[in-house]
Amino acid sequence: MKRFLTPQGVIGFTLIVIIVAIGIFAPLIIPPDMATKMKMTMRLKPPSMGYPFGTDQLGRDIFFRVLLGAHTSLGIAGAAVAISVLIGLPLGIISGYARGALDNVLMRFVDTLLSFPALLLALTISAMLGPSIPNTIIAIGIAFTPFLARIIRGEALRVSAMPYVEAARAAGTNDAAMIWRHILPNVMPLVIVQATISLAFAILAEAGLSFLGLGTQPPNSSWGLMIQASRDYLDVAPWTALAPGAAVALTVLALNMFGDVLRDVLDPRAQ
Amino acid sequence: MTGATAMHPAEGHPIIKVSGLRVEFQTDDGMVAGVKDVSFEIQPGETLCVVGESGSGKSVTSLSILRLIEFGGGRIAGGSLEFARGSGEVIDLAKAEPDVMQSIRGNEIGMIFQEPMTSLNPVFTIERQLTDGLKRHRGLTGEDARGRALELLKEVRIPEPERRLTQYPHELSGGMRQRIVIAMAMACRPRLLIADEPTTALDVTIQAEILGLIDRLKRENGMAVLFITHDMAVVAQMADRVVVMYRGDVVEEGPVRDIFEQPREAYTKALLAAVPKLGEMRDKPAPEPMRILGDETLRSAAPPPTIGTRREPLLTVKNLTTRFPVKGGLMRRTVANVHAVEDVSFQLAKGETLSLVGESGCGKSTCGRSILRLVEADSGEIQLDGWNVRGLSRLDLRHARRDMQMVFQDPFASLNPYRRLLDQVAEPLVNFGLASGSELHDRVAHLFDRVELPRSFLRRFPHELSGGQRQRVAIARALAPNPKLIVADESVSALDVSVQAQVLNLLMELQADLGLSFLFISHDMAVVERVSHNVAVMYLGRIVEIGPRAAVFENPRHAYTRSLLDAVPIADPARRRPHDDRSFRPLSSPIFPVGAPVEPSSYDEVAPGHFVLRPLAAA
Numbered sequence: 048m049k050r051f052l053t054p055q056g057v058i059g060f061t062l063i064v065i066i067v068a069i070g071i072f073a074p075l076i077i078p079p080d081m082a083t084k085m086k087m088t089m090r091l092k093p094p095s096m097g098y099p100f101g102t103d104q105l106g107r108d109i110f111f112r113v114l115l116g117a118h119t120s121l122g123i124a125g126a127a128v129a130i131s132v133l134i135g136l137p138l139g140i141i142s143g144y145a146r147g148a149l150d151n152v153l154m155r156f157v158d159t160l161l162s163f164p165a166l167l168l169a170l171t172i173s174a175m176l177g178p179s180i181p182n183t184i185i186a187i188g189i190a191f192t193p194f195l196a197r198i199i200r201g202e203a204l205r206v207s208a209m210p211y212v213e214a215a216r217a218a219g220t221n222d223a224a225m226i227w228r229h230i231l232p233n234v235m236p237l238v239i240v241q242a243t244i245s246l247a248f249a250i251l252a253e254a255g256l257s258f259l260g261l262g263t264q265p266p267n268s269s270w271g272l273m274i275q276a277s278r279d280y281l282d283v284a285p286w287t288a289l290a291p292g293a294a295v296a297l298t299v300l301a302l303n304m305f306g307d308v309l310r311d312v313l314d315p316r317a318q
Numbered sequence: 319m320t321g322a323t324a325m326h327p328a329e330g331h332p333i334i335k336v337s338g339l340r341v342e343f344q345t346d347d348g349m350v351a352g353v354k355d356v357s358f359e360i361q362p363g364e365t366l367c368v369v370g371e372s373g374s375g376k377s378v379t380s381l382s383i384l385r386l387i388e389f390g391g392g393r394i395a396g397g398s399l400e401f402a403r404g405s406g407e408v409i410d411l412a413k414a415e416p417d418v419m420q421s422i423r424g425n426e427i428g429m430i431f432q433e434p435m436t437s438l439n440p441v442f443t444i445e446r447q448l449t450d451g452l453k454r455h456r457g458l459t460g461e462d463a464r465g466r467a468l469e470l471l472k473e474v475r476i477p478e479p480e481r482r483l484t485q486y487p488h489e490l491s492g493g494m495r496q497r498i499v500i501a502m503a504m505a506c507r508p509r510l511l512i513a514d515e516p517t518t519a520l521d522v523t524i525q526a527e528i529l530g531l532i533d534r535l536k537r538e539n540g541m542a543v544l545f546i547t548h549d550m551a552v553v554a555q556m557a558d559r560v561v562v563m564y565r566g567d568v569v570e571e572g573p574v575r576d577i578f579e580q581p582r583e584a585y586t587k588a589l590l591a592a593v594p595k596l597g598e599m600r601d602k603p604a605p606e607p608m609r610i611l612g613d614e615t616l617r618s619a620a621p622p623p624t625i626g627t628r629r630e631p632l633l634t635v636k637n638l639t640t641r642f643p644v645k646g647g648l649m650r651r652t653v654a655n656v657h658a659v660e661d662v663s664f665q666l667a668k669g670e671t672l673s674l675v676g677e678s679g680c681g682k683s684t685c686g687r688s689i690l691r692l693v694e695a696d697s698g699e700i701q702l703d704g705w706n707v708r709g710l711s712r713l714d715l716r717h718a719r720r721d722m723q724m725v726f727q728d729p730f731a732s733l734n735p736y737r738r739l740l741d742q743v744a745e746p747l748v749n750f751g752l753a754s755g756s757e758l759h760d761r762v763a764h765l766f767d768r769v770e771l772p773r774s775f776l777r778r779f780p781h782e783l784s785g786g787q788r789q790r791v792a793i794a795r796a797l798a799p800n801p802k803l804i805v806a807d808e809s810v811s812a813l814d815v816s817v818q819a820q821v822l823n824l825l826m827e828l829q830a831d832l833g834l835s836f837l838f839i840s841h842d843m844a845v846v847e848r849v850s851h852n853v854a855v856m857y858l859g860r861i862v863e864i865g866p867r868a869a870v871f872e873n874p875r876h877a878y879t880r881s882l883l884d885a886v887p888i889a890d891p892a893r894r895r896p897h898d899d900r901s902f903r904p905l906s907s908p909i910f911p912v913g914a915p916v917e918p919s920s921y922d923e924v925a926p927g928h929f930v931l932r933p934l935a936a937a
Contacts, residue, residue, distance in 0.1 A: 210732040217690055217724045218746035218795060219716045228745070232736035315736060315779040 059304030100290040119269035124249035130188025135195030143203025160193040243306030247299035332359035333542035338397035352378040360542040370563035371814035425455040428503030432515040434495035438487040445483040493524035521677035526885040551887035592819040594844040608819035629667040638698035658684040660859035676856035723796035727808035729788035733780040786817035865928030
């Protein structure tokens with residue numbers, strides 16, 4: 048608990064709570080037309096009392112669009128990272144623990160996927176499945192899996208060589224118990240840190256897919272969609288990119304701070 | 319050869335005079351003093367040994383003199399470090415400017431670190447590393463620097479010095495690397511040489527050579543030497559004067575003879591008592607517990623049983639061979655084999671201890687792990703109390719492991735940092751279905767009593783314990799399934815001497831009470847002499863000599879056993895053994911090409927039960 052009450056931990060945790068609360072409650076509180084209502088006379092207006100973050104190219108209120116976009120962006124990124132951890136963690140641990148032929152087969156497959164840029168992979172999968180939010184989640188989730196599996200395998204390999212694993216083997220521990228009791232807890236700190244970093248990238252990946260018309264569909268808002276839409280007006284109305292960009296940056300920062308502290312808190316040595 | 323300045327220090331001033339040194343570290347819990355109040359001085363041509371257990375502040379002291387402590391987060395909070403420079407000027411290093419320190423480090427003060435593997439930069443040649451300091455401090459260039467580097471290599475007596483200059487650190491053995499590190503420290507003829515545990519990572523025969531080398535260089539150059547070690551035997555061999563440190567304070571200081579013969583302080587006495595001395599087991603029929611002073615709470619351990627008349631064998635190993643393939647080439651084919659264990663046979667009786675001794679890489683650990691099948695042997699036979707260990711299926715092997723357990727070397731790495739001690743000690747009981755629920759808890763609590771750990775530790779994590787306490791946890795875990803055999807692989811070598819003595823006594827006491835057999839794997843001859851009934855000496859994968867402890871130690875018949883015993887430093891300054899640091903063993907390697915003919919081991923019985931390996935034709 049003491050570790051958690053560092054400035055970094057408190058700020059990170061508070062930010063995460065606020066951002067997640069916005070993601071969950073904003074769609075319930077804010078009437079949807081606040082964000083979709085177009086007003087052609089109010090196009091590309093700078094921030095003012097009535098429009099704290101200004102308006103976009105269709106005269107929509109950026110403030111409400113950012114609040115509502117949190118739901119889509121965080122939801123998609125969170126679910127996608129959850130998928131990649133659910134697939135990548137067992138893959139990486141089995142590969143690193145078993146070694147030998149199985150490891151070779153699994154990792155050659157992972158390497159093949161790794162040789163494509165993650166976004167290209169997500170794009171291909173998304174194009175095959177068709178544009179929808181569940182498909183976007185699946186596409187990003189699968190695209191992020193190889194990287195995670197690779198990193199977890201390395202850690203599992205290192206942990207498997209530790210004397211306490213050999214000691215447990217000498218004590219008659221079977222493979223399933225070995226992974227559950229010894230490998231998994233020692234790999235988790237890395238998974239947590241990696242997952243928080245992946246979340247940030249997933250938010251950006253969703254933005255990329257949305258831009259290409261394969262992610263979130265208008266008139267729904269997501270941070271990525273807003274950043275991409277602002278691209279044509281950057282010189283005349285930079286605030287259109289500023290607010291969603293700041294939202295992404297703040298979320299990534301909060302996640303990193305929180306991830307670091309979470310790892311320390313989970314480490315019994317730090318208590 | 320020796321610079322004139324090195325011979326004439328400032329009038330009557332010691333080379334270094336440390337007064338009231340205090341060093342603090344900033345931690346999460348505020349300021350912590352690593353060194354509280356340390357004072358000493360060293361005259362030219364004198365070796366001062368600073369001795370103490372881990373955490374005593376001995377390394378902090380040496381790093382403070384070089385002001386390297388600031389790079390480790392420490393701060394000199396008080397005291398002075400008066401250093402007599404070659405120019406005759408005396409300066410206080412504690413207040414010196416960074417650029418002055420730069421001109422002193424590696425120039426007037428040389429430093430040798432513990433780990434020769436990591437204190438050399440792997441991407442530079444030996445020449446580059448040796449000439450760096452010469453170019454910086456002495457302004458030498460090109461051929462001159464190279465010539466001086468060559469001279470230095472000759473001085474530390476490295477064979478084929480010309481060739482070494484172009485080599486990289488990984489091409490050299492550990493002992494040779496440490497010679498390079500010494501040559502680097504000597505490059506600019508320092509007035510003060512600081513050696514921080516310079517031989518701790520080295521084998522005993524190489525340690526003897528390196529100690530001899532440092533001693534000779536000191537005599538030839540009139541340097542002052544600050545020698546830091548935890549090993550009382552090394553102190554006895556090297557020191558002129560000794561400073562004993564404990565928890566950041568100087569406990570006692572004096573000439574080496576006085577410290578060893580009439581120690582004044584209780585801590586020094588306890589430290590000396592805990593050191594096993596080679597040869598003190600002469601004429602004793604059975605292993606004896608270590609003496610422990612100053613700890614009245616510890617019951618005196620019951621001596622382990624003498625060798626009985628009816629000796630029932632528990633473990634029989636016949637012709638055990640374990641090899642590791644060396645892969646190479648594009649196709650990762652096996653190009654050679656490391657013959658880690660080669661045709662090893664021995665017998666271990668119930669309730670007795672057989673020690674496997676030898677230097678690093680001799681195959682003693684692999685032998686122990688092959689018996690537990692933590693590595694798979696290539697051939698041979700292992701009989702453990704009715705089990706044919708090598709023929710067991712995976713399932714049967716798990717059952718057989720109830721009878722044989724292992725205690726590992728590093729108590730910090732052999733416990734899972736993320737599990738409570740209760741769960742870790744309970745693990746074998748759970749695995750074998752020996753207990754569950756409250757019975758499980760009770761049995762683990764009893765095991766904690768057995769190894770003299772408080773029950774309040776049950777719910778703790780490993781990091782909350784000291785090294786010795788962790789090793790007790792590891793022993794409790796090994797005891798849990800009531801094994802008949804415990805393989806103790808360097809189980810006490812990572813511990814401080816006083817803790818080592820306690821853990822050894824615990825092991826001997828458990829043996830007496832439970833009738834355990836130990837396969838005790840160690841490089842420490844003095845400890846082995848103390849605990850063993852029988853001893854096997856290993857060299858390059860083979861047992862070169864095996865027999866009753868008294869026979870092997872008092873009448874060693876194999877040349878290797880003799881050289882090993884000769885190299886062990888003795889914790890008695892009256893029995894110094896000057897070592898010729900020129901004696902190089904030929905570098906033999908246990909790596910053989912695939913399909914190389916291997917001779918079987920054959921032995922001569924020189925006395926009842928005392929066998930010596932016949933010379934191999936190929937060797």
